[in-house]
Amino acid sequence: MQFTNEKAIYLQIGEYAMDRILLEEWRSAEKIPSVRELAADLEVNPNTVMRAYDHLQQQEIIYNKRGIGFFASDKAKAHILKTRKHHFLNEELAIVFRTMDLLDISIDEVIDYYNHR
Template sequence: MQFNNEKAIYLQIGEYAMDRILLEEWRAEEKIPSVRDLASDLEVNPNTVMRAYDHLQQQEIIYNKRGIGFFASNSAKALILKTRKDHFLNEELTLVFRTMDLLDISIEEVNTYYQNR
């Protein structure tokens, strides 16, 4: 995994984990990789993965069964979708519309461009 310097690594690992859940590689109520296994796979310190897992637990995306490991929650996919949609609509789409307005690009132009791709 390539990390960028603009965001904390633990947050990027959290996004990686959420992507695995959205792609259904990590399914609800199934055990997800251990902290050590994921740290080894991503070539990071286990403490960084633990921090990412703690962050995901606070959002109720994953939970810990003491002595067994971490699991994706039943509501993980829905929570991730809601969070990401809200972020897209409130942050990214606002920027897109502002840029479209500045460049005088209509919705029809975007639609035509998208359909011809």
């Protein structure tokens, strides 16, 4: 995984975990990689992964079964989709439309571009 300087590493790890849930690589009620396993895979400090997992627990995306490990919650996928859709529609899409307006690009041009690439 390539980390950027745009946001804290633990948040990027949290997004990575949410991507795994959306892609159904980590399914609800199934054990996800341990803190140490994920830290080794991503080549980061286990404390950073723990901070990401704490953040995801606060959002009820994952939960901890003491002595067993972490699991994706039953509502994780729905919660992630709702949150990400809201962010995309309210922040990212606004930037896209503003750029389209500045460059005088119509929706029809965008559709045509994607249909012919």
